[in-house]
Amino acid sequence: MFKEPENIGTLINSCINNDRLAQEQLYRSYYKSMMNLCLRYTKDETSAMEVLNIGFYKVFKNILRYDASKASFYTWARTIIVNTCIDKITLKQKDFITHEIKEAEEVNIDAEAIQEMKAEAILQLVRSLPPATQAVFNLYIIEGYGHKEIGVLLKISEGTSKWHLSEARKKLQQSLKARHNN
DSSP states (O other), X not given: OOXXXXXXXXXXXXXXXXXXXHHHHHHHHHHHHHHHHHHHHSSSHHHHHHHHHHHHHHHHHTGGGOOTTTSOHHHHHHHHHHHHHHHHHHHHHTTTOOSOOOOOOOOOOOXXXXXXXXXXXXXXXXXXXXXXXXXXXXXXXXXXXXXXXHHHHHXXXXXXXXXXXXXXXXXXXXXXXXXXXX
């Protein structure tokens, strides 16, 4: 769990007054956590850094809208970063998804094979998924969104979301089985 800086209120007030040092300190405080989040949505560090910088630009631009009574600053900023990631993915896949696809059966990933693999290897497999499939997988498995919510966020149908999750699971299962057999 992320721990907010003790002086978060002071930092936010300084950022509202366009204090560059406060903005840099806030950025550094949240960089690692938010960068890891962006890396889950993108396939490379360059894209993740681009999304992160755009996201923080939006955070600083809209910092007056932050309401501490509704959410922690981390939660508020994280929501902006996630939405920026989704915007980037949606732009990439706009031409990719042209019609709805029937719901597919979900395939279970072999739990033992997952436990045998290192986290980095699994991350590499997830990054190898097509952008739309990767986005649905990240939102469903990692972020805990439901298919209806994913449909709204990515502007796809609930059935298409389920299909992408099924495809992600199939591809990951095939990769896991291939590694397990070698």
